[in-house]
Amino acid sequence: MISSFIKGGEWTFSQYSQLSLSTISVYAVGITLIFFTTALLMMFRPKKVRVNKSNGRVFSKDDPEIIIIGSGVAGSAMATVFARDGRKVTVIERDLKEPDRIVGELLQPGGLNALIKLGLGDCVKEIDAHKISGYVLHSLDSKSEVVIPYSVCEESLGQKLNADGAAFHHGRFIMALREQAMKEPNVTYVEGTATKLIEENGIVTGVQYKLKNEEESKEVYAPLTFVVDGCFSKFRKELVKESVKVTSHFVGLLMHHCPQKKSNHAEIVLMTPSPVLVYQISSDCTRVLVDIKGVLPKNMKEYLLDNVCPQLPEHIQEPFKDGVINGRIRSMPNSYLPPSPIERPGVLVLGDAYNMRHPLTGGGMSVCLNDVFIWRDLLKTIPDLTDYESIIKSLRVFHLRRKNTHSFVVNVLANALYELFSADNTYLVSMKRACLEYFKLGGECVAGPVSLLSVLNPKPHILVGHFFAVALYAVYYVFLSEPFWAIHRVLYRSFMIFFTACTILFPLIWAETKTLLFT
Numbered sequence: 413m414i415s416s417f418i419k420g421g422e423w424t425f426s427q428y429s430q431l432s433l434s435t436i437s438v439y440a441v442g443i444t445l446i447f448f449t450t451a452l453l454m455m456f457r458p459k460k461v462r463v464n465k466s467n468g469r470v471f472s473k474d475d476p477e478i479i480i481i482g483s484g485v486a487g488s489a490m491a492t493v494f495a496r497d498g499r500k501v502t503v504i505e506r507d508l509k510e511p512d513r514i515v516g517e518l519l520q521p522g523g524l525n526a527l528i529k530l531g532l533g534d535c536v537k538e539i540d541a542h543k544i545s546g547y548v549l550h551s552l553d554s555k556s557e558v559v560i561p562y563s564v565c566e567e568s569l570g571q572k573l574n575a576d577g578a579a580f581h582h583g584r585f586i587m588a589l590r591e592q593a594m595k596e597p598n599v600t601y602v603e604g605t606a607t608k609l610i611e612e613n614g615i616v617t618g619v620q621y622k623l624k625n626e627e628e629s630k631e632v633y634a635p636l637t638f639v640v641d642g643c644f645s646k647f648r649k650e651l652v653k654e655s656v657k658v659t660s661h662f663v664g665l666l667m668h669h670c671p672q673k674k675s676n677h678a679e680i681v682l683m684t685p686s687p688v689l690v691y692q693i694s695s696d697c698t699r700v701l702v703d704i705k706g707v708l709p710k711n712m713k714e715y716l717l718d719n720v721c722p723q724l725p726e727h728i729q730e731p732f733k734d735g736v737i738n739g740r741i742r743s744m745p746n747s748y749l750p751p752s753p754i755e756r757p758g759v760l761v762l763g764d765a766y767n768m769r770h771p772l773t774g775g776g777m778s779v780c781l782n783d784v785f786i787w788r789d790l791l792k793t794i795p796d797l798t799d800y801e802s803i804i805k806s807l808r809v810f811h812l813r814r815k816n817t818h819s820f821v822v823n824v825l826a827n828a829l830y831e832l833f834s835a836d837n838t839y840l841v842s843m844k845r846a847c848l849e850y851f852k853l854g855g856e857c858v859a860g861p862v863s864l865l866s867v868l869n870p871k872p873h874i875l876v877g878h879f880f881a882v883a884l885y886a887v888y889y890v891f892l893s894e895p896f897w898a899i900h901r902v903l904y905r906s907f908m909i910f911f912t913a914c915t916i917l918f919p920l921i922w923a924e925t926k927t928l929l930f931t
């Protein structure tokens with residue numbers, strides 16, 4: 413195994429010449445410039461948004477206090493908890509039928525804990541959800557696998573955290589969340605499509621919408637509107653500065669009666685060119701998500717049967733073939749949208765409309781639910797929601813709190829791990845192999861990374877530490893792979909591995925932290 417690792421990382425003169433001195437200098441100058449610009453921006457930060465309360469509209473007693481656009485994961489959870497806190501809420505959802513999608517089916521333990529803290533734990537109880545206790549990571553290169561069980565770290569033991577996650581049919585979960593919201597007497601549901609944010613004197617005061625199957629536009633007014641209309645958000649463009657980048661696609665299908673390598677464990681198959689995810693979502697259904705970079709193949713069935721199936725572990729191959737031939741194949745874009753500051757009085761954006769990461773680590777719903785938890789806490793201290801200054805102040809607290817408690821780690825981990833697992837250059841391939849070997853070391857080398865993946869202990873410094881530890885481990889293998897006299901090659905390859913690690917991690921860290929500098 414080690415020899416194959418060494419062969420894979422073989423060094424050639426042409427690679428040596430790939431790095432010109434100018435490239436290094438450009439990066440060095442770039443990093444220095446970023447530091448100086450950041451310092452300058454901190455010194456000359458723009459004046460904060462000032463809102464004169466008297467500018468705003470006078471709301472009537474019949475108006476809701478909060479309008480929520482979209483009743484998916486975030487919107488439905490939000491409607492229930494705000495209503496339970498005594499707010500009058502109107503939810504506008506374009507389709508109240510059970511959604512049938514290939515997204516949001518694995519809830520990490522950190523997301524499940526947030527759901528329980530929001531008082532919505534029952535939503536996963538009667539939907540034939542499947543308990544998830546960890547992952548099995550399959551490597552095709554070394555024909556080996558590593559079991560990565562979830563565990564609650566010592567630091568979190570006192571908090572009585574639940575250490576398991578749950579997988580389910582997305583539609584059933586959404587319907588359970590909506591049912592909870594509809595039970596609340598001060599929640600009004602409107603089945604219709606939000607078409608426009610109504611703005612008066614620079615403040616968003618309401619929403620224009622069309623009822624389902626009707627052409628006439630209607631209006632509803634409230635001091636605060638939450639835009640949570642998901643990954644294809646209509647309103648994002650006018651509210652969020654960052655733009656969405658599609659990294660790849662997940663092609664999804666269902667397998668029936670598929671055996672598991674280890675019961676209650678999701679599986680990640682590290683295949684070429686990019687990974688495949690497999691997890692059971694009910695007593696007889698297992699979801700498989702195949703990552704495809706670039707343009708989707710024209711004949712998808714043929715691609716899945718000829719290119720993907722032979723690379724899958726044996727126990728999955730037959731159910732996979734059956735799923736491809738007899739089932740429905742669907743695809744979804746895997747998007748990246750870093751968080752950005754939004755300071756528009758009267759409106760807040762949350763969920764996928766605000767922030768997205770690669771779904772490889774199944775972290776999206778955990779981010780949504782933890783964000784809802786923070787906003788619930790913050791809004792409790794603002795009785796009058798026309799107090800826009802207080803809401804904008806809370807928004808800054810929100811950015812900081814979410815970064816420290818979950819979003820930084822979920823976002824950076826998902827994208828960094830995806831880069832690693834879909835490695836397409838020598839140095840990344842070395843890191844990918846080292847990553848698997850690192851997990852095989854066990855102990856903290858598994859417990860640390862899994863505490864991030866599960867969102868049970870999502871501390872930024874743990875993420876950065878383990879990422880560079882993997883890079884260091886890759887360097888260790890470089891030392892093993894080269895003869896003593898080839899020290900120049902060892903140094904070059906080691907440098908390139910660290911350099912590649914930095915080019916992955918630093919832009920992601922910057923994308924997460926700049927929100928704090930500009931708010």
Ligand SMILES: Cc1cc2nc3c(=O)[nH]c(=O)nc-3n(C[C@H](O)[C@H](O)[C@H](O)COP(=O)(O)OP(=O)(O)OC[C@H]3O[C@@H](n4cnc5c(N)ncnc54)[C@H](O)[C@@H]3O)c2cc1C
Pocket residue numbers: 481482483484485486487504505506507514515516517518519520523604605606607640641642643645646662744745746747762763764765771773774775776777778780
């Ligand atoms: C392929 C894929 C797989 C994923 N797998 C996982 C996973 O396993 N685990 C995980 O945690 N996350 C996963 N995610 C991410 C997760 O699905 C999202 O983070 C989560 O669903 C976001 O919730 P949301 O409430 O923001 O949006 P959504 O749940 O998408 O809800 C948006 C709602 O808004 C409604 N809406 C949209 N426009 C309007 C309008 N104009 N008017 C009224 N209503 C409107 C929609 O009908 C919908 O009900 C995955 C994502 C992808 C792409």
